[in-house]
Amino acid sequence: MAGVRVLVGTRKGAFVLSSDAKRENWDVAGPHFAGWEMYHLKGSPVEPERIYASQSSGWFGQLIQRSDDGGATWQPMGNQFQYEGVPGTHQWYDGTPHPWEFARVWHLEPSLTDPDTVYAGVEDAALFRSTDGGHSWQELAGLRGHGSGSSWQPGAGGMCLHTIVLDPRDPGRIVIAISAAGVFRSDDGGETWRPANRGLRSGESIPDEDAEVGHCVHHVARHAGRPDVLYMQKHWDVMRSDDGAESWVEVSGDLPTDFGFAIDVHAHEPDTVYVVPIKSDSEHFPLDGQLRVYRSRVGGNEWEPLTKGLPQANCYVNVLRDAMAVDSLDDCGVYFGTTGGQVYASADSGDSWAPIVRDLPAVLSVEVQTLP
Amino acid sequence: MIRVVLPVHLRDLAHVDREVQVDVVGEPTQRSVIDALEASYPMLKGTIRDPITQRRRAFVRFFACEEDLSHDPPDAPLPEAVVTGAEPFFVVGAMAGG
Numbered sequence: 008m009a010g011v012r013v014l015v016g017t018r019k020g021a022f023v024l025s026s027d028a029k030r031e032n033w034d035v036a037g038p039h040f041a042g043w044e045m046y047h048l049k050g051s052p053v054e055p056e057r058i059y060a061s062q063s064s065g066w067f068g069q070l071i072q073r074s075d076d077g078g079a080t081w082q083p084m085g086n087q088f089q090y091e092g093v094p095g096t097h098q099w100y101d102g103t104p105h106p107w108e109f110a111r112v113w114h115l116e117p118s119l120t121d122p123d124t125v126y127a128g129v130e131d132a133a134l135f136r137s138t139d140g141g142h143s144w145q146e147l148a149g150l151r152g153h154g155s156g157s158s159w160q161p162g163a164g165g166m167c168l169h170t171i172v173l174d175p176r177d178p179g180r181i182v183i184a185i186s187a188a189g190v191f192r193s194d195d196g197g198e199t200w201r202p203a204n205r206g207l208r209s210g211e212s213i214p215d216e217d218a219e220v221g222h223c224v225h226h227v228a229r230h231a232g233r234p235d236v237l238y239m240q241k242h243w244d245v246m247r248s249d250d251g252a253e254s255w256v257e258v259s260g261d262l263p264t265d266f267g268f269a270i271d272v273h274a275h276e277p278d279t280v281y282v283v284p285i286k287s288d289s290e291h292f293p294l295d296g297q298l299r300v301y302r303s304r305v306g307g308n309e310w311e312p313l314t315k316g317l318p319q320a321n322c323y324v325n326v327l328r329d330a331m332a333v334d335s336l337d338d339c340g341v342y343f344g345t346t347g348g349q350v351y352a353s354a355d356s357g358d359s360w361a362p363i364v365r366d367l368p369a370v371l372s373v374e375v376q377t378l379p
Numbered sequence: 380m381i382r383v384v385l386p387v388h389l390r391d392l393a394h395v396d397r398e399v400q401v402d403v404v405g406e407p408t409q410r411s412v413i414d415a416l417e418a419s420y421p422m423l424k425g426t427i428r429d430p431i432t433q434r435r436r437a438f439v440r441f442f443a444c445e446e447d448l449s450h451d452p453p454d455a456p457l458p459e460a461v462v463t464g465a466e467p468f469f470v471v472g473a474m475a476g477g
Contacts, residue, residue: 040391041391042387042388042391043388064388065438066386066388066436066438066439066472066473067388067389067392067426067427067436067439067472068425068426068429068430068436069425070392070422070425070426083392083421083422086424086425086430087425087430087431089431109431
């Protein structure tokens with residue numbers, strides 16, 4: 008019987024939440040790696056029992072874990088993330104040059120076709136790839152070396168490469184996003200890169216309206232069936248691209264605030280998009296203490312609040328950039344986790360919500376696997 | 380045989396109890412003890428020392444015989460009591476954060 012497996016990374020461990028297709032009764036397994044920061048877990052689309060996980064600690068550094076049995080058991084993989092050549096410098100917060108230093112892996116993106124190939128987005132921003140199941144990692148150094156890298160500057164959360172979007176039509180096409188440098192696109196499997204930020208406006212932090220880099224992109228999502236259409240939650244502004252990130256237009260429309268972190272697209276409706284508006288960059292919680300997911304069914308601009316089952320008073324949590332996901336069951340499930348430790352699920356495309364768990368550590372990431 | 384006491388997160392990672400014993404090649408030093416520890420428990424590579432620079436991580440400390448050895452040179456000989464096994468070599472997660 009079909010079901011789902013929700014992979015939750017938190018500040019203090021990882022959890023695996025499982026249910027059948029009804030998504031009413033849940034089995035909660037964990038914490039795995041108790042006490043460690045689990046920035047991200049994601050399963051291979053071609054071998055779902057294989058899951059990669061980023062495990063890190065301010066004390067003991069970075070580990071990569073791999074499960075080949077759906078998260079029941081784990082094996083440590085390679086953890087040498089060495090920048091290629093002389094790493095050079097990027098800008099520090101005060102504008103001075105700062106050496107590139109590896110801090111952690113924010114995001115793991117398994118290949119759409121090969122279970123042994125997985126990409127890692129790291130802080131300080133760089134893209135690594137493993138082609139041996141996570142045993143060894145090589146930097147795709149063309150990204151940092153394309154020309155603007157020395158001008159990149161960290162956002163408040165660090166200079167992280169947090170989003171990796173692969174193209175199901177073309178394995179050479181990769182779109183990534185960095186805070187606070189922006190979106191970059193490769194058409195040759197990651198060898199060469201170019202900025203892809205035309206149309207972004209970041210007047211609150213960049214005086215040059217047409218700045219090629221320096222935009223604080225929070226997350227990018229797309230529908231697998233229409234990979235040229237990308238949706239972005241920027242620091243401020245929700246954006247849309249219809250040409251594979253060549254250009255962007257704002258689709259914030261009637262959102263009550265267009266600041267936020269998470270964004271995702273319905274599994275079967277390419278024009279149905281979800282965001283969680285957050286009050287502002289200085290107040291990282293929902294407006295008026297009401298946790299509301301907003302859904303657009305027309306690709307942006309027109310948004311409706313989804314509130315049924317979500318707290319509508321005294322709620323001051325945040326939903327981080329990698330903490331929203333959708334399943335691909337017939338009635339699309341939508342999931343998100345909060346910094347308050349709740350993981351909410353909707354089994355009806357967002358019309359109604361219920362918590363799977365309420366009291367986990369702060370949730371850093373949520374991914375979903377739809378199982379046969 | 381050198382006795383090494385690990386912090387709880389590294390015990391869990393290596394699936395061991397509080398204390399392990401390692402055989403050291405050559406003179407027992409911080410470096411040779413950690414080398415031996417990593418050889419016996421490869422999952423600990425990169426957790427005590429940076430995997431690239433091989434420098435002790437900032438929030439890891441080495442204690443023995445009621446002394447903080449963290450700032451000793453990595454190739455300095457360890458105290459005789461550690462070498463004989465009378466005292467363990469402690470790998471400690473520094474007290475930091477909340």
